[in-house]
Amino acid sequence: MRTRLDRIRHAVLFEIIGLIAIMGVLSQLGFELGHVGAMGVLFSVVATGWNYVYNIGFDKYMLSKLGTLTKTTFVRIVHSIGFEGGLLFLTIPFMAWFLDLSLWDAFVLDIGMVVFYLFYAYIYNLAYDRVFPIPMTLDK
Template sequence: MRTRLDRIRHAILFEIFGLIAIMGAMSQLGFEVGHVGVMGVIFSVVATGWNYVYNIGFDKYMLRKMGTVTKTTLIRIVHSLGFEGGLLFLTIPFMAWFLNISLWDAFLLDMSMVIFYLFYAYGYNVAYDKIFPVPDITVPTITVQ
């Protein structure tokens, strides 16, 4: 499993690169860059905390159920869906209030961000694992005779 410092680096880099991309995209939709930046930083703080907690829980679950933390493509997809789903309900009401848009518009905007982050999270995690590989550990099995 990854160390605490590695998980912190993972989460911070994830948010920095994601925030830069989202600020650029939302400014092209007519939102003020500074306003979007503030919202993005708030979301990044929330998402960073969620990222840290979620990844620890996901890896512990994988280790307990599968005996390894090595992720296949399917597991990475499930991982990304779970992460983004967890953020969705936290961010919509705040986004509507902060950007002074309807809940429906916030939902649509948030869903577009979720779609972006689904692909981004998958690609980021694959790249991160290649740059900073995690050692393959397995849980020893006990055989009862």
């Protein structure tokens, strides 16, 4: 498994790159950059903590059920869906309140962000695993 420092680097880089990308997209859709940025930073902090906890749990599950940390395409898809699904129900009410949207509009916007992050998470994790391969020793 990955070391604690490697997991922190993974989570922080994921959030920084994702935040920059999503702020650019949402500001182009007419949302005020300051509001989107503040919301994005808050969501990034929450998501960073979730990323850390989720990936530890996911790796432990993989080791116990599959006996390996090697991720197939299917496992990467399941990984991404699980991560984003865990954040979805937390973000909708806050997003509606903070951006002065109806719950439905916040849901639609959040689904759009989830779709973006599903693709982003898959590509990011694939690239991260290639740049920083998983060490052969297990982290305890």
